[in-house]
Amino acid sequence: MKRKGLRFYLRIYRKILAQDIKSKMSYRADFIISTIGMIFTNIAGFVSFWILFRSFPSINGWSYHEMLFLYGFSLVSLTPVQCLFDNNWSLRQYVYTGDFIKYCFRPINLFFYFQSEVFDIKGLGQLAFGIATIAYSWSKIGLGFSALMLLKLIVFLLTASLIMIAMQNAAAATCFWIQNSFYVLDLAFGMKDYAKYPITIFSTVFKFIFTFVVPIAFIAYYPSLVILRPDEIPLLSWLSPLVGIVFFYLSYRFWMYGAMKYSGTGS
């Protein structure tokens, strides 16, 4: 048997993803309606943000455009979880009906195989919206531009996105132990709404929670400080890629542990 390296997995990933996109497009009405729905969700989110900040030109020293940057940053870093890990929402169903076992019989990584099966194309609208918001606020703040800054932005966006993926993995994996994991998952996913605010506006208790317990401050706040406040970057900002990777790895182990335990008892 040949070794299964990154290239092997990338090729498989592309093929399996393509099948899902094909099947989604084969239900055309569904596809169009959900795309329109996603656009309106984004517009509504932006409008409420705009209304809020029309009356408060700055919050805790954060200007309107800086807040907008944060908002865009959170939108982009939340895209991968939306697009690539959407099957986590169905995990509970697979486990409940016993269909999950079909994933156990392939000679490839179980977590990979499961997540690869669904690609939520609607997330791409959010991505476009997020990029536009970042670009707009970037120019308004007058941050200037260099290749290094762009590289930083990309690296920090990618690692920040791992946090939300990790939270969702962990929340979804609870279904291996409890019946109705939907509420856990929904709660974890709802947390993302707090990610778009600077953590300084919260009380000390929540600051602590959002940094060390449910680390949503790493989804946008800490990483975007690297771009927005280059003179006073706290240590936690530099640590955010590490935090992302560690949390993702832990959630992966937790997910796999649950899967193994499940296939040990389910029928």
Add this chain to the structure above:
Amino acid sequence: MSDIIEIKNITKEFKVLNRREGLLGSFKDLFSRNYKTVRAVDNISMTVGQGEIVGYLGPNGAGKSTTIKMMTGVLEPTSGEILVGGSIPYKNRTKNAQEIGVVFGQRSQLWWALPLVESFRILRDIYQIPEQNYKDMLELYQSLVDIEPLLHKPVRQMSLGQRTLSDILAAFLHDPKIVFLDEPTIGLDVSMKAKIRTLIHALNREKKTTVILTTHDMGDVDALCRRIVIIDKGKMLYDNDIEHLKSFFGSYRTLKVRADGDLREQAEVIQGELPDMKVWADDEWISVLVDEEKAKVLDVLGKLQQSHSIRDMKLEEISTEEVIKKIYEEGVK
């Protein structure tokens, strides 16, 4: 013939929460640590040679699928040894997966929206099947069944029979050493059943693939298996040639009659008249198990007609369930 599966004294135990009744009971269960141990598989040993087709039988809940899960590496045995193709399945799950194919009767493992041929292409990549082998396999399939109409049809548009057929083809695609088939003909019509049996038989012959078949359909067993293994309540009851089994039980047939009056009462009367035969009744039929070496079915029917007004009758060959029931009640000599 070399042994592909070696199982020595495997046992699998599950911890199950002792559930209490009622709402209050359920509430108490939330905090309860009161587990009992259930032994799903109890000290089973067997070896299976390369190229064999083994019928793995037993009533629902006998421990069949637990054993299969241990062989496929999904479950770890509580104790005992299990070797598939020389390695321990649960320790090398992905390696083991490369060597086996699995079909679960009602659960398709194919991609729902894709035409079969595209599913095959993804499987080719996942299992890293060399191009030549892949082509040869498709040619073999073409010579065995009419797959042309299936290849370009999305799985979700297929009938149950076509889907089962496709699932079986997909399971054999990477030329695995062993294929596990769990009730492959369940819910299919007679001609589809025959088609699938022929296909399994041909693939087994061509590729020397070992097939472990669980089923409740004696027709599957008769068509495919030389050897059967029967388990019940986790214990092995029988492991031998099917001919051997038939010599014990083949002479039994079930005579079913419908008579006027309450069937259960009638059945008791009949039992009195035929003390050395087993008689039972359900909502529709009174059944009499006739050992044809001792009495002829027609004689029994004649006898019944004298004292009861028989409205209808039919004759059934002994079913798997009954064989197993008999084995369980009386054991094998």
